[in-house]
Amino acid sequence: MARDHALEPIPQDGEPHVDLYNGRLERLTQQSRNTWFTAPWLYAECYLYRFLRSLFAQSQHWRDYDPFFSQKVDVFQKSGPSIYRIASSMHDLEIAKANVESDEGRIGALFQEMIQMCLWGNATDLSLLTHMTLSDIQNLQTVEKEAQSARKQFIMKDDQGQVWKHLKQVKGGRVDFVLDNAGFEVFTDLVFADFLVTYTPHVSKVVFHGKLIPWFVSDVTPLDFKYTIASLLDETYFSSAPALQEQKDHLNEMATRISKYVEEGVLMFSVPIETPLGGGDGDVSKLGEFWTSPLPFWNMEQDCAELWNDLRKSDLVIFKGDLNYRKLTGDIKWPSTTSFESALGPLAGSFPLLSLRTNKADVAVGIDQEILDEVEQKDKKWRVNGKYALISFLPKAK
Structure with a gap:
């Protein structure tokens, strides 16, 4: 190399x-x-x-080995403080459940908080951040309400209102997550999914799509997904993080609920979570193979019709992270004012699509010229330093 x-x-x-x-x-x-x-x-x-x-x-004894697994585990175990805080917030939400469910405005506000949590949870990317201290990791994972409010100035395209307007018209629908990173980020994805099915009438099923091989160091495999839930249920897993017993109880409460949803198929991985690396034999892995091809997502209908038809059944498909964004837009150096719809090419309108992405590569579209000029003056590295973000939504074509 x-x-x-x-x-x-x-x-x-x-x-x-x-x-x-x-x-x-x-x-x-x-x-x-x-x-x-x-x-x-x-x-x-x-x-x-x-x-x-x-x-x-090609090896006899190493086919199921993920060379990045220990790194993913190490970073996840250092996420305890943020995980306990989020779990306690979800406990408070459970206490106020009756009031929340009857107040569409409050649900909408919480929905936007969840989007931002998932957006900035994407800041922990092992393929880019390989020499971080414990405090660095915890700082990146600060997703409490106050921190989210301060970070709004760094969102260069913000379609939160449009996606909520779309989703609140859905009753008992399906949401799909095309996952990015394991560890803390997929934890925030699970929390978002838990919120959607537990506290809103709009979603009754969530499907998670991961990678069938170790990918870009930290991407989620079926084993990572299974491991994450098991770890959340283990009270000793985050032993290095100081926590009160009530915080541990709050995490167990939420993790138990999530685990039950997985058992019932309310939350599910797109392939069985026992699927081995590489996909194993048979056709069970067909819905997962496409994500590790070199292809952009533009021609998904032709390149993987089975997956495209499956996603057409979804009421919202959420694409997480930088690589998914690059594949959505063809990794082309579009003018940054190019519309998100244009950059999606033939995929545009196939299904309701939300991209949550912190900027770590050159391609960025859908940005107003005024915002672009302002940020260019403040920070020449805004495209790649992970400080700025894009929340991009496009509805399904009628």
């Missing part, structure tokens, strides 16, 4: 997308763009993790 050597074809390892990756690589070779520094960045990054997976997939 450092010497910019040519990328090697991925061996036939019995897992998905080998021909797709190699076909693209062959075309890049013909164009003399087949090295780490000359290949399209999105392809090169995806290729790296698929090639790494191939090394384990």
Whole structure:
């Protein structure tokens, strides 16, 4: 990589997308763009993790090994203080449940708080933040109400009102999360899902979509999803974080409810959570394979019709994080005032779509010129430093 050597074809390892990756690589070779520094960045990054997976997939004893799992666990265990605070907030919400359920305005305000929690929870990304101290991690995970209020000035596109207007018209609907990071971020996704099905009449089912192979260091696999819930139920898991017994009880209360929802299928992973890395045999993994291809999401209807048709059944599909945003927009250097709808290409209007993304790569669209000019003057690195964010919504075409 450092010497910019040519990328090697991925061996036939019995897992998905080998021909797709190699076909693209062959075309890049013909164009003399087949090295780490000359290949399209999105392809090169995806290729790296698929090639790494191939090394384990071809082994006899390491097929189920996730080389990033210990890192994900380490960061998650350092998230205890933030997790206890959020669990206590959910306990307070449970006490006030009767008042909340009868007040649509209050539900709407809480909905926006949940969106921001999930948005800024995305700040913990292991593939970018590899040398952080404990205090650094906890600072990034500060998602309490006061911190969220202070961060609103950093949201360059804010469609929270539009997405709530859409969702409050739904009764007993389905919401999908296309997940990003394991650990604290997927915890906030679970909290958001818990809120939607427990405290609003608008959602009765939530489906989570993860990766079937270790991906971009910290992305959620079926094992990560299962491990997260089991860890939340273990009172000793966050032992390094000082906590009162009542805080531990609040977390157990919420985790028990989430676990029950998973058992009942109210909250579910798109593939069985026992699915091994690589997807295993059979067709159970078809809904998960697409997310680790090198393809943008534009032509999902043609590239993975089964997944596209499944997402068409959803009342809201929430795409988390930077890589999903890049794939939604084709990772093209659009003018930043380009509409979100235009950047979505053929995918636009397929289903109600919400993207929650903190900026860590160049592509950014849907931003008003006035906001763009103001931020450009204040911070030249706003596209990549993770301090700024985009909340982008597009409804389903009628």
